[in-house]
Amino acid sequence: MDTFGDKGAPDRTRPDHEVIVVGAGFGGIGTGIALQRKGIHDFIIVDKWDRVGGTWHANTYPGVAVDIPSFIYSFSYEQRGDWSRVFAPGSELRDYAESMVDKYGLRAKLRLSTTVVAAEFDDRHSLWRLRTDGGRELTARHIVLAIGGLERPKMPDIQGLNDFGGTLLHTAMWDHDVALRGKRVAVIGTGATALQLIPAIVEETGHLTVFQRTPIWVFPKNDAEVGALGRQILGRKRIRSALRVAGNLGTELAMSGMVVGPPWLTESGRRLAEGPIRRWMRRQVDDPVLRDKLTPRYGLGCKRPSMSNDYLKTFNRSDVSLVTDSIERITERGVITADGTEHEIDVLICATGFKLWDRGAIPPFPVRGRHGLDLERFWDERRYQSYQGVSVPGFPNAFTVTGPYGFVLGSYIWMIEATAAHLSRAIAEAKRRGATEIEIRQDVHDEYFERCLKRQEKNFLFTPVCAGSNTYYIDNKGDSPFRPSTHGEMYWQNRHFDLDVYRYSTGAPHPAAVAVRSEEVS
Structure with a gap:
């Protein structure tokens, strides 16, 4: 040694x-x-x-x-x-x-x-x-x-990745010198990072292609600019603390409650929440075929959901393509999918997460x-x-x-x-x-x-509800070490x-x- x-x-x-x-x-x-x-x-x-x-x-x-x-x-x-x-x-x-x-x-x-x-x-x-x-x-x-x-970026294990002749990026190693304007850009991955990235670059790209393996649950994002009045309100310790307590309780019920609560309660709560969220998601997408592809089949909570008011709407654009066929290999010019199509691109962005x-x-x-x-x-x-x-x-x-x-x-x-x-x-x-x-x-x-x-024995992550979710909540030993x-x-x-x-x-x-x-x- x-x-x-x-x-x-x-x-x-x-x-x-x-x-x-x-x-x-x-x-x-x-x-x-x-x-x-x-x-x-x-x-x-x-x-x-x-x-x-x-x-x-x-x-x-x-x-x-x-x-x-x-x-x-x-x-x-x-x-x-x-x-x-x-x-x-x-x-x-x-x-x-x-x-x-x-x-x-x-x-x-x-x-x-x-x-x-x-x-x-x-x-x-x-x-x-x-x-x-x-x-x-x-x-x-x-x-x-x-x-x-979130320490070590994970590049996708795809044949030919290093043969790509254009610009290859990972979201965790972003090169701000790379210009996307007018370029044919592809993003591999549709997780929480992609949800933020895709709406942020779509106005700049010439054409954007998104390769999706697993759709993600998306919540509306109640985001807003905190103006002078908001800062004045949040500047008051008691008000800020009260908002924090309320937010913590909501997160406790929505996330940890799903893991440790009794199965009958977590199952009914999950089903009760899925309906309105799924209806909201479907209203964001005009095309019924795309709408179906962007709708998860696995249960809410099986993998980390995210929030965006713009992500799903992005796929209504004519200059954005969603590809759900699996990637067979990457060539010097682009990405070849299982149906034999070669998608020619200039910039390939891997929003493929980390080696967790x-x-x-x-x-x-x-x-x-x-x-x-x-x-x-x-x-x-x-x-x-x-x-x-x-x-x-x-x-x-x-x-x-x-x-x-x-x-x-x-x-x-x-x-x-x-x-x-x-x-x-x-x-x-x-x-x-x-x-x-x-x-x-x-x-x-x-x-x-x-x-x-x-305690894990009653965790819904190990039930058919989460089949096909490809969740990182489960490790390579079949455990959920959270x-x-x-x-x-x-x-x-x-x-x-x-x-x-x-x-x-x-x-x-x-x-x-x-x-x-x-x-x-x-």
Whole structure:
């Protein structure tokens, strides 16, 4: 096994920092603030980008915006009333992240343009060694992987993709120097990103072709500009908080309620909601054939829906084509579909999402725990699992913000606040006890994992209702590694768990951890 020591790294026995946070998106920023609130100030935040913001820095495609009202998609302790729109554009979310960094004194903690390429736990000295792309080694007693799920763009696995002679783009790697005016442009994908992109570029393109595999449920978007009066209203803390509570309750019922509610209630609620939404969708499209193609056959909630007042209407235009035949291959000139038609294009845009559950995607670099236990291999062989999305046995002093079974469907911000509170509380307790190692107990972790799997048994995602949805809510093992709970339960449990669910020590490996490693090797 290739270790840091093999590369001639100095044998440093004292860590450079108490904590290293990998990722400077909202997860990393929220973690930094949570650590400070627990009196932990010796930490740095490392990120591969040259600016903070994570997803909102990486994604700059036309039309990018938050799909949850801005006054909800913000930290509870840093609510704002000066958003330009109800659903703020992506640039404002990035600016919000920058303002958080400045307000909470995190600027000096940042180590930007620094890519972590490997992380390995040093059993002998009870610390983590991180290697960067510049060959430097960073060490810390604890690490926090604040790497979001929208981290690695996923290109479609289509024959001939690299043979395309025109311009090839992915929405997460947008090139603003590419001109679309008058061009024949094609978009592969009709998910939430495409819903924002397609109406934003259609006025510019000469002809737009959309390749659809699975139609998406579309809600009307009650968006509006927040004028002077709106900012004045949202500037009042009580009004803003009341709107936030109402929005949170609505999201709780509409999303997490669909997962954890009793089957008879979720089924009746889903059917009750589907009717008016389907009727609204059909009214947006003039042509009956197109209307039918754009209408989902799977149930509402099987995959993340989105909102747009313009997406469906776009297909009424004569300069827009919807293609539902499967793509056979890509040539130098365009796209050939299963019916033998070659669609000639100049620009090919892949709105095909991210490598969420793909092997090698999480974590995006090798992470080796006690005795070299590899996290990617562990999850690949044993299914995705972690305690409350934060801790995995065999990986002492390591925590995640967006780990398996940590995210309740809704706003990522709620999860970030919850998991950041959890891990900062655990690290602070280890510091209070004078422990050099902290690790989730195997029995506690297993009990939580089994409880999540048990709750999944009534999840409608695994019923015929969701057949054909191609949902990313289900991973490559057939599980749905989202937390099957309410946001209230997530909030409470992450802040009030018994601190003794963790094992604290001064470095002597626990026999259970050795057994895990032995089984993994065999």
